[in-house]
Amino acid sequence: MKNQTKDDLKALSYEQAFQELEQIVEKLENDPGSLDENMALFERGQKLSQYCTGLLEKAELKVRELNAAAPSAKENEA
Amino acid sequence: MQQGTLFSSISISVGDVTRYLHELLDSDDLLRDVWVMGEVSNASTPASGHLYFTLKDATATLKCVMWKPQVMRLRFPLRAGMAVEAHGAISVYEQGGQYQLYADTIRPVGEGALYQEFLLLKNKLESEGLFDNERKRAIPTAPMKIGIITSPTGAALQDMLNTLRRRYPLAEVLIAPAAVQGEAAPAELVSALQRLNAEPGIDVILIARGGGSLEDLWAFNDEDVVRGVAGSSVPVISGVGHETDFTLTDFAADLRAPTPTAAAELATPDRQDLRERLADMSERLVASTEMKLAAASEDCTQLSSRLERVSPVWAINNQRQRLDDLSQRAGMAWQNRMQYLQVERKGWQQRLMGLNPYSVLQRGYAIVSKIDGQVIHSQTQVALQTELKIQVADGKFKARVTETASGEER
Numbered sequence A: 001m002k003n004q005t006k007d008d009l010k011a012l013s014y015e016q017a018f019q020e021l022e023q024i025v026e027k028l029e030n031d032p033g034s035l036d037e038n039m040a041l042f043e044r045g046q047k048l049s050q051y052c053t054g055l056l057e058k059a060e061l062k063v064r065e066l067n068a069a070a071p072s073a074k075e076n077e078a
Numbered sequence B: 001m002q003q004g005t006l007f008s009s010i011s012i013s014v015g016d017v018t019r020y021l022h023e024l025l026d027s028d029d030l031l032r033d034v035w036v037m038g039e040v041s042n043a044s045t046p047a048s049g050h051l052y053f054t055l056k057d058a059t060a061t062l063k064c065v066m067w068k069p070q071v072m073r074l075r076f077p078l079r080a081g082m083a084v085e086a087h088g089a090i091s092v093y094e095q096g097g098q099y100q101l102y103a104d105t106i107r108p109v110g111e112g113a114l115y116q117e118f119l120l121l122k123n124k125l126e127s128e129g130l131f132d133n134e135r136k137r138a139i140p141t142a143p144m145k146i147g148i149i150t151s152p153t154g155a156a157l158q159d160m161l162n163t164l165r166r167r168y169p170l171a172e173v174l175i176a177p178a179a180v181q182g183e184a185a186p187a188e189l190v191s192a193l194q195r196l197n198a199e200p201g202i203d204v205i206l207i208a209r210g211g212g213s214l215e216d217l218w219a220f221n222d223e224d225v226v227r228g229v230a231g232s233s234v235p236v237i238s239g240v241g242h243e244t245d246f247t248l249t250d251f252a253a254d255l256r257a258p259t260p261t262a263a264a265e266l267a268t269p270d271r272q273d274l275r276e277r278l279a280d281m282s283e284r285l286v287a288s289t290e291m292k293l294a295a296a297s298e299d300c301t302q303l304s305s306r307l308e309r310v311s312p313v314w315a316i317n318n319q320r321q322r323l324d325d326l327s328q329r330a331g332m333a334w335q336n337r338m339q340y341l342q343v344e345r346k347g348w349q350q351r352l353m354g355l356n357p358y359s360v361l362q363r364g365y366a367i368v369s370k371i372d373g374q375v376i377h378s379q380t381q382v383a384l385q386t387e388l389k390i391q392v393a394d395g396k397f398k399a400r401v402t403e404t405a406s407g408e409e410r
Helices: A006-010 A012-029 A036-058 B006-010 B014-026 B068-072 B113-126 B154-167 B187-200 B223-231 B249-251 B260-267 B271-310 B312-355 B357-362
Strands: A062-065 B035-044 B051-056 B060-065 B083-093 B100-107 B143-149 B174-176 B204-209 B236-240 B365-369 B385-390 B395-400
Touching: A006 A036, A012 B271, A036 B271, B014 B083, B035 B060, B035 B365, B060 B083, B068 B100, B100 B113, B113 B223, B113 B249, B143 B187, B154 B174, B154 B204, B154 B260, B174 B187, B174 B204, B174 B357, B187 B204, B187 B223, B204 B260, B236 B249, B236 B260, B271 B312, B312 B357
Parallel strands: A062 B174, B060 B100, B143 B174, B143 B204, B204 B236
Antiparallel strands: B035 B051, B035 B083, B051 B060, B083 B100, B365 B385, B385 B395
């Protein structure tokens, strides 16, 4: 775990973020680890959890039509 | 014998003869399982839901009935003048005194030929291994990018988009529009598959169309389309027609969904499940961290009490206590010693008192001496008439010896 900031969360898909969260929880549950390490894991886990929640609750389906002239027509709820 | 025809023949009842005919027809292999082609007339569906109609051609008519369960599966409404092929069994309606076709399937004329074509192509592609299970790719569980091939104006597209919005709005959808019926459909479907395959990062492709007649769905049995689906580098889920419709595209796809909506469901996880799993995981995150913290604080308490024990303050306090201890003990020892000495001194005093000769006089003894002060220890020191001084506790007096004798008197 290097210097991971909020920005590199954005590059993660929901699945990737959730998997990392899962690994962190398993590590916290099973490995002794140092306090510093554990607190760092916890903070990272909290961020991942918030990020996942954000994705789940705020996501809006992005729809675009291929070969249409405008390649990014963001669609709102119909 | 001559009279027999007139009188002796045993007549049988209408019911018996009808039942006889019934059994006769039912035992005929051809009539039990037959396709009949004709033009529809007099179609009616009373409240019972059963369908009554007549098939006719230039030379004859045939009464037909279809029971409600089969009617519900009918893909098109039956109208007078339609040329159809009806499948079923010819049997007898005893109360009405008529034979009729009990139909279970009805298809427009021509579909039969299409079906033959379908079977031929299916056998061919199957023997090439195009439909083999080993070819099927796994569908990703949480796709980021979903390609959809369908008509941009069809209800199927809206059904799928609504389903995706509800279940999994995290995804991005790329629609590759294509005609899904008519002559242009196969080429457009193939092109849509190619375009989506050329797009980077597509996780899964849904190829879909709402329900329709076998003819309407025909593009999905086109050889090029089927090969395109089988050859797609991205996994394909098909959702063509209704549950009962099977197209060759379905066989070639990595996963067959019964409807477009079901295809969208099979392609995505449900947001509600994700929410629950996430909540569970967050709870475990907090709980496990709290455990770690509690353990760490326990360690901390233990360490600091160990630290106190090795610290100089502890040592000084320890020495101080020892000092207190020693001085207390010193005090005690001194006191004890003094007490002992006092007791000893009293003992000596008493013993000293015992040695004072005058104290013996108190107990009734007396000191006898001659006039010159010589203390008498023996009878040999005195003679008769010797004058003696007698000292007792409270004074003295004089006396004379009147008798002497040797030996001890007890």
